[in-house]
Amino acid sequence: MAKLKLAIFVSGRGSNLQSIVNSDSLTDLVETSYVISDKPDCKAFEFAQARGIKTLTVGTHASGFDEIAEILIAKGIGLVVLAGFLKLVPPGFVSKFENRIINIHPALLPSFGGKGMYGHFVHEAVFESGARISGPTVHFVNNEYDKGYIIAQSAVDISMVNSPDEIAKKVLVAEHKLLPETVALFAKQRIRIVEGRVRII
Ligand code: GRF
Numbered sequence: 001m002a003k004l005k006l007a008i009f010v011s012g013r014g015s016n017l018q019s020i021v022n023s024d025s026l027t028d029l030v031e032t033s034y035v036i037s038d039k040p041d042c043k044a045f046e047f048a049q050a051r052g053i054k055t056l057t058v059g060t061h062a063s064g065f066d067e068i069a070e071i072l073i074a075k076g077i078g079l080v081v082l083a084g085f086l087k088l089v090p091p092g093f094v095s096k097f098e099n100r101i102i103n104i105h106p107a108l109l110p111s112f113g114g115k116g117m118y119g120h121f122v123h124e125a126v127f128e129s130g131a132r133i134s135g136p137t138v139h140f141v142n143n144e145y146d147k148g149y150i151i152a153q154s155a156v157d158i159s160m161v162n163s164p165d166e167i168a169k170k171v172l173v174a175e176h177k178l179l180p181e182t183v184a185l186f187a188k189q190r191i192r193i194v195e196g197r198v199r200i201i
Helices: 015-021 043-050 062-075 091-096 120-129 164-187
Strands: 004-010 030-037 054-057 079-082 101-105 137-140 150-153 191-194 197-200
Touching (some): 004 164, 015 164, 043 054, 062 091, 120 164, 137 164, 164 191
């Protein structure tokens, strides 16, 4: 089977990007064709460029996304991964990659998601809530922040933590496992949407 071509969108440090590119179990399943960012000076770009992965910068206007979409379609990109990408992807782009865009969120959706819920804000809200469990969610992307179908989650025990930072660290470890696993399921065509829910076959 031909490898699934990935385009990975990033805005920052890029540790989730690294978890995909460095995953041994993805080597035969996927290739990362492009890393795309709204912040070309981000750490994730440095990593991609050092690995010889092509990088593209997306502008702040919707037409920037139109141009990127054309490039990705021409290349035969099969899956778009948002790995710490902070912008809302415009509807025109989403419709061109229907059910082929996934995002990783550092909390258990549908709680602690939505506009403004990113980075440390998420972990602060979880800490304040007193929740005993947190964990990452991988979901399909639609036109609302963090609202698409949930594909995969994992539970992290946070009952003994003393700060939002501790939650962030623990959840990040789980993210680095969950995201490559989910990409592998997608590459093996094991993710189906049936009657408004994701089913892993
Ligand atoms: C991760 O916590 C991810 O869940 C969230 O943004 C963060 C990105 O981290 N969407 P990194 O850039 O992958 O290190």
